């Protein structure tokens with residue numbers, strides 16, 4: 012088993028004109044700068060997941076849809092996740108909830124951090140995501156990156172003349188570093204615990 016944490020940055024928005032690529036690229040670069048992680052960007056759009064239509068969560072019955080199985084096999088390769096999510100009607104996008112529902116065991120006992128955005132920093136979406144993570148048996152970092160208020164409108168097309176994400180690094184860089192440091196701790200802790208469990212089962 013590799014000891015280098017494998018981290019996926021998951022872009023939670025799927026619409027063609029999404030803003031989500033901008034924060035996803037920014038946190039991806041920051042995560043990639045850590046020499047002790049393997050980081051990949053995962054675009055939900057490219058998985059073409061159907062709306063959930065299995066007999067049960069894969070906690071109880073193997074999934075049958077090939078797209079769901081491909082999604083599960085992809086998630087299984089990672090030790091931790093950074094969800095980049097907008098706030099849609101005070102929650103996460105339906106596409107991200109569907110993607111979360113399309114796997115179970117592949118999320119279990121792994122850690123995640125959040126980059127959220129919206130007029131109030133996507134905080135309500137982030138809290139919903141944390142609650143979902145409890146049911147998926149995941150550990151959330153305390154710190155998260157919230158792009159909101161004047162920062163949000165200065166980098167989002169809605170504000171006109173959008174600036175690069177780097178222009179608000181003074182506001183969000185510290186929370187990004189905290190979130191990444193905490194994620195590193197939780198990922199290594201859960202990797203060690205999962206490895207211990209595998210060894211115990213083999214004895």
Ligand SMILES: Cc1cc2nc3c(=O)[nH]c(=O)nc-3n(C[C@H](O)[C@H](O)[C@H](O)COP(=O)(O)O)c2cc1C
Pocket residue numbers: 024025026028029030031032097098099100101102128129130131132133167
């Ligand atoms: C269906 C929908 C619902 C939205 N609801 C909220 C909301 O509850 N709170 C908020 O701050 N922004 C809300 N917005 C504005 C989004 O923050 C903004 O459109 C953002 O760019 C969406 O992310 P995306 O471009 O990556 O899809 C909503 C946008 C959409 C399309």
